[in-house]
Amino acid sequence: MGFPQPAFYIFKCEQSSPPGMPKPSCVNEQTRELYQYMSNKLMSMGVTTTVLPIRTSCLGRCQMGPVMLVEPGHYMYIGLTKEKIDRIIDEHILNGIPVEEFLIPKEFWDEPINPKDAMEQMA
Numbered sequence: 001m002g003f004p005q006p007a008f009y010i011f012k013c014e015q016s017s018p019p020g021m022p023k024p025s026c027v028n029e030q031t032r033e034l035y036q037y038m039s040n041k042l043m044s045m046g047v048t049t050t051v052l053p054i055r056t057s058c059l060g061r062c063q064m065g066p067v068m069l070v071e072p073g074h075y076m077y078i079g080l081t082k083e084k085i086d087r088i089i090d091e092h093i094l095n096g097i098p099v100e101e102f103l104i105p106k107e108f109w110d111e112p113i114n115p116k117d118a119m120e121q122m123a
């Protein structure tokens with residue numbers, strides 16, 4: 001048996017805007033602990049060999065932050081809190097059932113555009 005690939009990647013947006021910027025960002029005074037909270041929880045459960053938490057910059061849905069993307073499957077969770085993270089880990093990561101009520105609404109997360117189609121639209 002080879003070296004196993006991860007079962008999940010959890011991309012947590014860690015973008016913070018400088019003071020005075022009108023654009024919202026996922027990390028501010030109230031939300032700066034969320035990545036560490038998630039990471040510590042996964043570590044205490046002993047699953048970080050197969051569930052990888054990853055800090056990212058902006059994931060393009062700043063108005064709905066704090067956000068995180070669970071792969072595989074393109075599951076974008078919005079408005080995160082510690083309580084939501086607990087449920088996402090318990091229900092989605094451990095039991096394979098995405099927490100629908102915390103997912104981004106479909107109108108803000110519609111089907112992806114094929115890159116070749118995107119190139120043709122630009123031409």
Ligand code: FES
Pocket residue numbers: 013014015016024025026027057058059060061062063065067
């Ligand atoms: S700042 Fe987090 S999605 Fe843009």
